[in-house]
Amino acid sequence: MKAFVHEQGELRFKNMDEPFADHGLVTVAIRAAGLNRRDLSIPKRRGSDADALVLGSDGAGVIESVGEGVSDVSVGDEVVINPAVRWDENSDAPPEGFSILDGTFTEKIVLPANQVEKKPEHLSWDEAGVLSLSALTGFRALFTKGNVMEGDTVFIPGAGSGVASYLIQFAKNAGARVIVSSRSAKKREQAQELGADKSIDTNSDWPAELKDETVDLVIESVGRATFNRSLEILKKGGRMVVFGATTEDTVELDLRAFFYGQYQLFGSTMGSRQELKAMLDHVSKHQVRPIVDRTFTLDEAEQAMDYLAEGKQFGNVALRISE
Incomplete structure (x- = not known):
């Protein structure tokens, strides 16, 4: 074998x-x-x-x-x-x-x-x-930890990953508005074809690009390169879920800005068998295709x-x- x-x-x-x-x-x-x-x-x-x-x-x-x-x-x-x-x-x-x-x-x-x-x-x-692995990771981050709700605006940095492709579909199925970022124009286009409502260039001025948006939830996996930029565009009291760090693991955090902003930060990884079954039910119900x-x-x-x-x-x- x-x-x-x-x-x-x-x-x-x-x-x-x-x-x-x-x-x-x-x-x-x-x-x-x-x-x-x-x-x-x-x-x-x-x-x-x-x-x-x-x-x-x-x-x-x-x-x-x-x-x-x-x-x-x-x-x-x-x-x-x-x-x-x-x-x-x-x-x-x-x-x-x-x-x-x-x-x-x-x-x-x-x-x-x-x-x-x-x-x-x-x-x-x-x-x-x-x-299984990436869809389960995205499902827990979005639903269990992020508590996404209908009408929320969700921001996903790094639109090209396998997890991001599930997050876009899952969030749209939940009735959320989805915004993604990528350095690649092709990936931004593909994300919108998949269901994202808006895509921005990773190298752009995020606060300027999203000045008319209210971001309720950020699902972060890039790490140091985008963590503080994501926090900057998150609404006061908003939720950020971190499940990965494809760039550097360590970030600098302005604690005063963080606690004055009343932000909520959650860590997430993979998921349980119970969540896997819920994810598979979601995939079948909504005919999600990887x-x-x-x-x-x-x-x-x-x-x-x-x-x-x-x-x-x-x-x-x-x-x-x-x-």
């Missing part, structure tokens, strides 16, 4: 043993998987003597076998993989022991039965394969990693594992 791994400081393909579904486990034959920015960071933080780790947290496929004691899913079921490990019920923060799944850039994976959910029927394999910018084969996994690292994509990058 072929897998794309990080081993001994290098990215490589490796033949792995066929997995076996023991008690409470299921085997998923993966049809498609999704790349995320964490797949780029994992090799950087692992040692040069580290054993083989199969990369990938997102995936979708078909249940090939089930172990004893499994009753919720059956052989032949089409499923998406839950990338959040040991986080079942919604909570203010992930519980002790929470981790993010690895191991989907392979032909088959064995998981606990509660790590899979039924695939939304309207999605293709490529769409389902890129769904934006797949480009699909690579498993043999092209390293090229796909390079493409994601360039940051030129709008939406998600998929790996086709099998037909």
Whole structure:
């Protein structure tokens, strides 16, 4: 069985043993998987003597076998993989022991039965394969933490990411007005085609561009490069949710301006199985379709990693594992 791994400081393909579904486990034959920015960071933080780790947290496929004691899913079921490990019920923060799944850039994976959910029927394999991690992240940030409401204006810096492509659709489904930023004119156009009401150049004067807007909620993931700029255009008493930092992690904050502005700041990451199910219901109800910018084969996994690292994509990058 072929897998794309990080081993001994290098990215490589490796033949792995066929997995076996023991008690409470299921085997998923993966049809498609999704790349995320964490797949780029994992090799950087692992040692040069580290054993083989199969990369990938997102995936979708078909249940090939089930172990004893499994009753919720059956052989032949089409499923998406839950990338959040040991986080079942919604909570203010992930519980002790929470981790993010690895191991989907392979032909088959064995998981606990509660790590899979039924695939939304309207999605293709490529769409389902890129769904879970970024859509769950966006869903929690927008609804659980951001408490988006009908009539809100939501500002999303960095319109091209996979999470942003879900945030735009989810916020519009909730009845919100959506504003995005990007340095790329093409990505600004694509965001508006997806449903954004307004797009601005990241390099523009944000207060001037948004002087006629009242921004109720900012969903931030860029980090130092945009954090204070986002705070500047947020209304007094407004809400900011931060779920990532693609630029530098550390920001300088004017505390006096912050507490006089009565701003509300929330951290967010991933989401629980309860939220995943709510997200999948939302996707099915509103017929949300993930934006797949480009699909690579498993043999092209390293090229796909390079493409994601360039940051030129709008939406998600998929790996086709099998037909």
